Amino acid sequence: MLWNGWGDPAKAAPLPDAVAGLLHDLLGVRPSPSTPVALKDLELSDPTLTPAALKDLADAVGTADHVRTDAESRVRHIRGKSTPDLLRIRAGDVTDVPQAVVLPASHEEVLAVLRACAAHAVAVVPFGGGTSVVGGLAPERGEFIALDLRRMDALLDLDPVSRTAVLQPGLRGPQAEALLAAQGFTLGHFPQSFEWATVGGFAAARSSGQASAGYGRFDEMVLGLTLATPEGTIETGRAPRSAAGPDLRQLVLGSEGAFGVITSVTVRVRPQPEQRLYEGWRFATFAEGAAALRRLAQDGPRPTVLRLSDETETLVGLAQPDAIGAALADGGTGCLAVTGYEGTSADTARRREEAAAVLRECGGTLVGIEPGERWAHGRYEAPYLRDALLDAGAFAETLETAAFWSRIPELYTAVRTALTDTLTGAGTPPLVMCHISHVYENGASLYFTVVSAQGEDPVAHWTPAKHAANEAVLAAGGTISHHHGVGTDHRDWYVREAGPLAVDALRAVKARLDPAGLLNPGVLLPTD
Numbered sequence: 001m002l003w004n005g006w007g008d009p010a011k012a013a014p015l016p017d018a019v020a021g022l023l024h025d026l027l028g029v030r031p032s033p034s035t036p037v038a039l040k041d042l043e044l045s046d047p048t049l050t051p052a053a054l055k056d057l058a059d060a061v062g063t064a065d066h067v068r069t070d071a072e073s074r075v076r077h078i079r080g081k082s083t084p085d086l087l088r089i090r091a092g093d094v095t096d097v098p099q100a101v102v103l104p105a106s107h108e109e110v111l112a113v114l115r116a117c118a119a120h121a122v123a124v125v126p127f128g129g130g131t132s133v134v135g136g137l138a139p140e141r142g143e144f145i146a147l148d149l150r151r152m153d154a155l156l157d158l159d160p161v162s163r164t165a166v167l168q169p170g171l172r173g174p175q176a177e178a179l180l181a182a183q184g185f186t187l188g189h190f191p192q193s194f195e196w197a198t199v200g201g202f203a204a205a206r207s208s209g210q211a212s213a214g215y216g217r218f219d220e221m222v223l224g225l226t227l228a229t230p231e232g233t234i235e236t237g238r239a240p241r242s243a244a245g246p247d248l249r250q251l252v253l254g255s256e257g258a259f260g261v262i263t264s265v266t267v268r269v270r271p272q273p274e275q276r277l278y279e280g281w282r283f284a285t286f287a288e289g290a291a292a293l294r295r296l297a298q299d300g301p302r303p304t305v306l307r308l309s310d311e312t313e314t315l316v317g318l319a320q321p322d323a324i325g326a327a328l329a330d331g332g333t334g335c336l337a338v339t340g341y342e343g344t345s346a347d348t349a350r351r352r353e354e355a356a357a358v359l360r361e362c363g364g365t366l367v368g369i370e371p372g373e374r375w376a377h378g379r380y381e382a383p384y385l386r387d388a389l390l391d392a393g394a395f396a397e398t399l400e401t402a403a404f405w406s407r408i409p410e411l412y413t414a415v416r417t418a419l420t421d422t423l424t425g426a427g428t429p430p431l432v433m434c435h436i437s438h439v440y441e442n443g444a445s446l447y448f449t450v451v452s453a454q455g456e457d458p459v460a461h462w463t464p465a466k467h468a469a470n471e472a473v474l475a476a477g478g479t480i481s482h483h484h485g486v487g488t489d490h491r492d493w494y495v496r497e498a499g500p501l502a503v504d505a506l507r508a509v510k511a512r513l514d515p516a517g518l519l520n521p522g523v524l525l526p527t528d
């Protein structure tokens with residue numbers, strides 16, 4: 001993973017000329033005068049852990065080799081991958097750097113690390129793939145270690161009769177899929193961060209993948225979890241469903257490292273699909289397309305992938321950026337939906353035919369296989385483009401929410417307006433794009449992408465727009481996050497969404513599991 005950008009440096013994507021032209025002409029983007037600070041020029045404070053703390057940590061993981069204090073290891077575990085995170089590290093801001101990176105190999109070693117940290121009053125940030133986009137890896141505490149779970153990367157068990165698998169938390173998406181595929185199964189969890197994010201991170205942040213219409217969200221796949229806390233171990237998941245009290249899985253899912261470290265996850269798996277097929281449909285308007293998605297979500301049949309871009313995202317996605325200005329002035333040129341079917345040949349053929357009838361009835365026109373296959377082929381590429389946009393002096397960020405179907409139109413307008421008005425008022429009119437890519441019987445998520453010129457201080461320039469969007473989400477009846485989580489960035493809005501009694505109850509849970517407040521201080525819950 002690139003330390004100050006996204007993904008595999010070999011896959012870095014140059015900005016297409018047409019996009020560069022659009023940025024300049026439509027958004028007034030000017031080339032950035034500054035170049036990112038080089039790794040060797042970052043000015044890190046010296047590690048402050050005492051020799052006794054370092055020795056206890058080394059004992060906990062068996063060897064000092066798995067306790068790293070070198071500058072590069074520490075920098076590689078700073079914050080996550082939101083655009084403000086990238087802008088800050090590109091500017092050389094290393095204030096949130098961990099004191100050390102500790103790499104345990106088992107549940108017992110995680111417990112031992114937590115004991116050592118408690119003894120030395122050092123905070124702990126569980127670190128999976130480091131792809132958090134909500135400040136989930138930036139605790140409000142100066143001295144902390146990053147607990148990197150990459151060595152816990154085994155498939156511990158596969159039960160083909162029950163169709164369950166037990167996975168260690170440090171498995172990245174492709175590693176987990178490869179281990180399952182070798183035995184004929186798939187998890188079916190394909191978020192855009194699939195290549196880098198981990199099983200533990202998926203559970204800790206309640207992730208949702210691009211095939212959620214067919215396979216479900218990650219939290220729906222989880223049947224059991226093991227949680228290591230400073231006070232001991234919690235295990236959940238004796239049976240697929242249970243009436244034995246409240247479901248403790250739900251307390252661990254989405255806890256973002258604030259209650260403990262997830263050291264194993266039992267998931268349901270499905271047979272590898274015989275066939276995968278994706279295609280494109282066109283709707284006259286976003287509202288018409290959304291109504292079609294709702295019909296499929298409520299009455300079926302459910303495609304495995306179901307997504308709809310609004311007019312602006314459709315134009316940009318079709319690589320027709322030159323046409324955007326004119327098309328927006330004309331009121332848009334329609335919206336692209338992608339439907340995907342994975343499963344046995346007979347099942348995909350049946351669902352495809354029945355879904356096509358519904359989509360036609362709702363006003364859709366089949367465009368063909370090409371847009372669907374193009375989407376599937378390039379599904380993990382967009383984050384690479386963000387680095388090129390930042391290099392070119394543009395700002396690009398995403399945010400997401402969800403609501404019941406009846407609220408979706410108001411939520412869509414409210415968030416777009418908040419982003420557009422705030423950034424236009426600050427002198428950088430944005431391009432705001434949106435898509436629906438996670439649907440339920442009763443509602444859907446909205447995922448926004450914002451592109452504009454960078455302000456002089458790009459992070460400070462973006463913050464009021466992000467806050468205005470958060471306010472719009474709450475006012476329009478949305479949730480502050482559908483799948484990115486709370487972290488530190490959404491925490492104050494989450495506290496308002498959940499309400500004071502709920503937050504107090506969660507604090508009581510944290511106080512019992514983590515009495516010294518060492519786990520991810522300030523992430524999910526306020527520290528005071």
Ligand SMILES: Cc1cc2nc3c(=O)[nH]c(=O)nc-3n(C[C@H](O)[C@H](O)[C@H](O)COP(=O)(O)OP(=O)(O)OC[C@H]3O[C@@H](n4cnc5c(N)ncnc54)[C@H](O)[C@@H]3O)c2cc1C
Pocket residue numbers: 006080081082125126127128129130131132133136137149169190191192193196197198199200201202203204205206207208209210255256257258260261262263383483484485487520523
């Ligand atoms: C380009 C890009 C695209 C993205 N696309 C999607 C998407 O399509 N869908 C989606 O849901 N999300 C997406 N995300 C967000 C992110 O990938 C998810 O939140 C993911 O679940 C994080 O996994 P991770 O392993 O990187 O966790 P990290 O970023 O390392 O950690 C996330 C949080 O969980 C905690 N944590 C991590 N591992 C554990 C553990 N084992 N036990 C306890 N706590 C733990 C961390 O302390 C942190 O608070 C995207 C992010 C980026 C940058």
